[in-house]
Amino acid sequence: MASLPKEIFKAYDIRGIVGKSLTPEFVEIIGRAIGSEAIDRKQKDICIGFDGRLSGPELSNALIQGILKTGINVINLGMVTTPMVYFSTFFLNTQSGVMVTGSHNPPDYNGLKMVLGGDTLSTEAIQKLYTRIEDETFYEGQGLEKKYDIANDYIDAIKNHIHLKRPMKIVIDCGNGVAGAFARQVYKSIGCSVEELFCDVDGTFPNHHPDPSEPNNLNDVITHLKKSDAELGFAFDGDADRLGVVTKDGQIIYPDRQLLLFAEDVLSRNPNATIIFDVKSTRNLFQWIKDKGGKPLMWKTGHSLIKAKMKEENAALAGEMSGHTFFKERWYGFDDGIYAGVRLLEILSRFDNPSEILNNLPNSISTPELQIKMNEGEPHALIKKLQTEAQFDNALEIIKVDGLRVEYQDGFGLMRASNTTPVIVLRFEAENKIALERIQQAFKKVLFKASPESKLPF
Structure with a gap:
């Protein structure tokens, strides 16, 4: 037991390198811990699925x-998307599911995303599994395994409540991830014509990496839209819980801007509803949500943390800058890239020029995610120090819910410790380039004073 590496027990999942930090032997032991924890939570059945990675089966x-x-007992779903595992926990009424997925990590990685008794495991709950393994506090028994094909139930559940005003033509890029096995069928079922890029599931990811948050991975969609009569382009990550969106003219509509449109739509039916977004998201969401009659709420980054906050606040909708969007209104509240695409098409099918609607959403000058690489443990210690010591002149507000988000009259700056890798993540947004430069200089000054040896990426 002692050889089980603690570092694979991350904040939002368990994740390691196949054959090294994550072996079948280790995963079986983790399975015993998950099963034992499920018993303590009064669970009887767990749905299990895996994505398109070679090590999945x-x-x-x-x-x-x-x-x-x-x-x-186990309900074996076979190869599915992560959202299909989440869906199965509701549809089959198990409340518990585990997905074997490496998400958007390199091909030699894999891992586990876990839901037990309706709660997505994160932070302390994941560390508790490690402690259980260390202490060998396992229950003994013999469960039963049955196989179940959830695909048709999932597609029917979407088809039965999504209604396009007109047929639409789209291009989808699945990056050879598991979305390729299901996305075309879903979009066809609601009345779309679909042109496919890299939809053969191949765990070596031979064309480009399945991560739509990296702009270069959207180049194939952008190129295809130029020569096709498709109206929009979608791209998905490796396990299909995140969506990338590209307009006909090749503009990337980042997830926090997508959330503006989703919020307007949800609030049109649910006045006064709470809409949650993470600390990396655009400041335009605050006023937009208020103007549309909703309550904006900023929260910590991390899909499991957002889901927990949604439950607590009974929020109708939530979104993260990384591409996870969570619909509680008319759906189940889990993140699903394919489903987010369906909801977007339902809204845009009311218009003759969907790209114009997307391009006209409020926008600001912003940076992508920037990173300062550090040693293990350093980012959290530095951010904790800065939360108590850092001074920012002329700041309207300093939000400390997850790192330091400093709001100014004309923009914001953010620095937070990543929960997945030893880096400090930074993001800046402003009304113009001069304001952006000024805010970055303020952060530079604070960071240089606290950590002069750090290499800043701006």
Whole structure:
């Protein structure tokens, strides 16, 4: 047990390098911990799925064997998207599911995303699994395994409540991730013509990496839209819980701007609803949500943390800059890239020129995510220090819900410690370039004083 590496137990999931920090033997032990934790939470059945990575079937089988040894029953969904596992926990009424996925990480990675008793496991709950393994506090029993194909139920559930005003033609880029097995069928079911790029599931990702938050990965969609009569382009990450959107003229509509449109739509039916967005998102959301009759709420970054906050606040909708969008209104409240695309098409089908609607959404000058690389443990210590010591002249407000987000009259700056890698993440947004430069200089000054040896990326 001692050889199980603690560093694979991350803030939002368990994740490691296949054959090194994540082996079938380790995954079986983790399965025993998950099954035992499920029993403590009064669960009886767990849905299990895996994405398109080459190691998926073997690791999924190891996970299932570990869970069965605790007396918990398993519903084996086979190869599915992460959102389809989440969907199955509602549709099959298990409340519990585990997805074997490496998400957008390199091909030699894999991992586990876990929901038990309706709660997505994160931070302390994931560390508790490690402690259980260390202490070997496992239940013994013999669960039963059954196979179930959830695809048609998932597609029907979407088709039955999404209604386009007119047929639309789209291009989808699945980056050879697991979305390729299901996205075309979903979009066809609601009345779309679909042109496919890299929709053969291939865990080596031979064309480009399945991560739509990286602009270069959207180049193929942009190029295809120029020569096609498709109206819009979508791209998905490796396990299909995140969406990238490209307009006909090649503009990337980042997820926080997508959220503006989703918020307006949801609030038209649910006045006064709470809409949550993470600290990396555009400041335009505050006023926009208020103007549309809703309550804006900024929260910590991380899909599991956002889901927990949604439950607590009974929020109708939430979104993260990284591309996770969570619809509670008319759906179940989990993040799903394919479903977010469907909701976007439902709104845009009311217009003759969808790209114009997207391009006209409020926009500001902003940086992509910038990173300061550090040693393990350093980012959190530095941010904690800066939260108490840092001084920012002329700031309207300093938000400390997740790092330091400093709001100014004409923009904001953010620095936070990543929960997945040892980096400090920075993002800046402003009304003009002069304001952007001024805010960056203020952060430079504070960071240089606290950590003079750090290499700043701006």
